[in-house]
Amino acid sequence: MTRPDLDAAQATFEELLERLKIDIESDEQLSNTPARVTKLWSELFGGLHEPVPTISRFPNDGQGEPVILRALPFYSMCAHHFLPFFGTFDIAYIPGDVIGGVGSFARVVRYFGQRPQVQERLVQQVADLIEEALSPAGLYVRSTARHLCMEMRGERVAAELVCTAARGVLRDGERRQEVLSLLG
Ligand code: ZN
Numbered sequence: 001m002t003r004p005d006l007d008a009a010q011a012t013f014e015e016l017l018e019r020l021k022i023d024i025e026s027d028e029q030l031s032n033t034p035a036r037v038t039k040l041w042s043e044l045f046g047g048l049h050e051p052v053p054t055i056s057r058f059p060n061d062g063q064g065e066p067v068i069l070r071a072l073p074f075y076s077m078c079a080h081h082f083l084p085f086f087g088t089f090d091i092a093y094i095p096g097d098v099i100g101g102v103g104s105f106a107r108v109v110r111y112f113g114q115r116p117q118v119q120e121r122l123v124q125q126v127a128d129l130i131e132e133a134l135s136p137a138g139l140y141v142r143s144t145a146r147h148l149c150m151e152m153r154g155e156r157v158a159a160e161l162v163c164t165a166a167r168g169v170l171r172d173g174e175r176r177q178e179v180l181s182l183l184g
Pocket of ligand 1: 147
């Protein structure tokens with residue numbers, strides 16, 4: 001996997017500011033900004049260069065009811081504008097033969113959030129990895145987020161975008177209704 005070239009990126013960022021007529025010489029608050037932003041972006045997009053996280057698996061000792069992780073905070077960067085979108089994830093699943101380690105879900109959300117992203121794809125990627133690792137009987141993933149590219153520019157409205165992904169018995173029917181009411 002190729003690593004980011006931070007020195008070249010910083011030089012290019014300095015040039016970008018120059019061409020935008022943002023004079024880093026005349027405002028000393030800006031003097032280290034190209035280096036700082038280059039480092040920041042390489043961190044915020046670091047998931048692109050990391051290995052796919054492993055989801056811890058434990059034997060399921062008879063849990064047939066939904067397991068729900070609610071209101072897990074997340075942060076990501078919109079692929080279209082490089083502005084943050086952020087909010088929460090709710091993850092519900094009905095286990096098959098294995099249950100997942102709780103911390104693993106947070107790792108998976110962070111991994112797919114650390115890249116230029118769109119919320120619709122993010123929920124699908126999180127659901128796909130959990131499904132692949134745990135083969136649950138059913139899975140329901142919902143994320144609710146504010147998008148600064150909608151609030152600071154464009155329409156300039158504050159609203160939350162809700163995106164969901166569902167698999168197995170939580171695609172529809174009674175169990176899905178039960179999970180939705182548990183999620184509130
Ligand atoms: Zn955007």
